[in-house]
Amino acid sequence: MFRRRGDGLIASAMLAPAIAILSIFVVYPLGRAVWLGHLRCDATGRKCRTSGWMQYFDVLRSSDFQHALKVTFVYALLTVPAGLVIGVGLAVLADKQIRGIGFFRTIFSSTVATSVAVASLIWFVLLQPQVGLLPDMLSMFGVMKNPGLLNDAGTALPAIAITSIWANLGFTFIIVTAALQSIPAELFESAMMDGAGGWKRFTNVTIPMLSPTLLFVSVVLVTRAFQAYAEVDLLTKGGPNPERSTETVTYLIYGQTSLVKNDIGLKSTTAVLLFAILLVLSLVQFRSLERRVHYGN
């Protein structure tokens, strides 16, 4: 493999820092979590004993986990497609050489610099039935009368989803804008000469040329949706209860009102299962979408 014996040593020395960092911050914590996942702890969370690996199956079968997983899936379905469509739409609209477009690009990308906590606070105010703009508008158009979107079991999850879509918009916008600017202008001009109107240029040039970026962004957005915690904690604390209609898997692990909060074994089991589900989901995304992705010449 190595042309000289010394090459192997040099290669090992150069890889050592990366291997050390990955081992300390990724491999060890993951292995530790998997190991902790087979412990059963008492109510104090201090006394733990091994229980074999059945705890993983117990958690999978538990109604709490299944409920949280369902909430998380619905949350991902609400946030990912809408976030992708709005982000791509805004990026395409802003990808024009017209005066003042820089202002709009700054506005559209600004949420990337906004923390989840700040975004949640902004939307907490906007969603308040007493002072919020959104409930006012819904009342004005007769959709709902003075709605408390975050307090209603049917609307709380969509309301948090709006927060998440808004918070992730800057990320999607910046990545897609950069990808748009790397598409050769001649492809669009050629399509114009070939008789393609705006929509046909979008479907025949823009989308195929953006496909690697869209795959990347969709995997990131799905991962973020499955890891949603701060917005749930700040806006609903997993409620409204007793439906626990916004209790995502991550909130089940860390949430202040979560049943598993103080059980290191249960927490680890749930976290490892979330990791496994995300891994499978990402692989499925890559497998199913990669055939439609074009990676240049």
Added chain:
Amino acid sequence: MAGVQLIKVTKNFGSVVAVDDFSLDIADKEFMVLLGPSGCGKSTVLRMIAGLEAPTSGEVFIGDHLMNGVAPKDRDVAMVFQSYALYPHKTVRANIEFPLKTRGVDSKLRAAAVADAAAVLGLADLLDRKPGQLSGGQRQRVALARALVRDPQVFCMDEPLSNLDAKLRGETRSELVALHQRLGSTFVYVTHDQVEAMTMGSRIAVIVAGVLQQVGSPTDVYDRPANIFVATFLGTPPMNIFPAQLFEAGEHSVGVRPEYVRFVDSHSGGVEATIRLVEHLGHEVHVTGVLADGTVVVARHGGEEASPRSGDMVTVSAEARHRHRFDVSGRRLA
């Protein structure tokens, strides 16, 4: 089929004048080459014909129809880009049929048209490949097929050979000329390569700094250049330009093509020069010398002729019938 007419066309990009008061009449079925150095505005002229740029002022006609304000897709013009601009995610077949698909042509007619174009350009075996799996020459032919399949009134080509290696460029040059003869369409071809211009064009339009310098057949432009720029832009090595006093009376400039520079006996009259460089190219020799006033003179001779050596003092001359005369502003004197 149709000709193309540009009448007093100007194109400004902000404060930069890319094309200035440009008028050109391209006849139906003509192979017109727009020739000039990089940044001279020749591609901008082509793009205004194609509709990809709007003139700041002036009129563009295709056939009898004024094209100002008409969208590219409605001009019945096909374009071959320098980069070919093939859709990398589509197969060769899908690339070629795309212009027909966007126009709603029936799938059977599309398949027949693709097969015809592929047969003409030798692409029949490559139809299911993607552009990334093709060589530069094959991609160039796919771009041509995509233009061809539409049977347009005018073909616009923007330096389509510049990404090919020298050998393939030579072969494709003659293929393009044969294609033009077979189709009988109007071709407008942009290049900065004088060899392409001389070998392909029915006529050449030489452009500098957005201004049309001369239009004529390749021999016209080579043998009777309208000004010093055209004289020195066409020809390898370029035409020598001397102060007239070296050879004859007057304040004008004298131009002599390197092939007509002669080394003569010092008693026969002429100008003394010191040879600085002798380049043997096999079939010909380029000899570069310097006159006493620092003017550089280049001579070109057949490879079989005896050549001076570097450092030799020689006398150079040119017969009066091979001298071109230009006034102080650089324009040709009759």
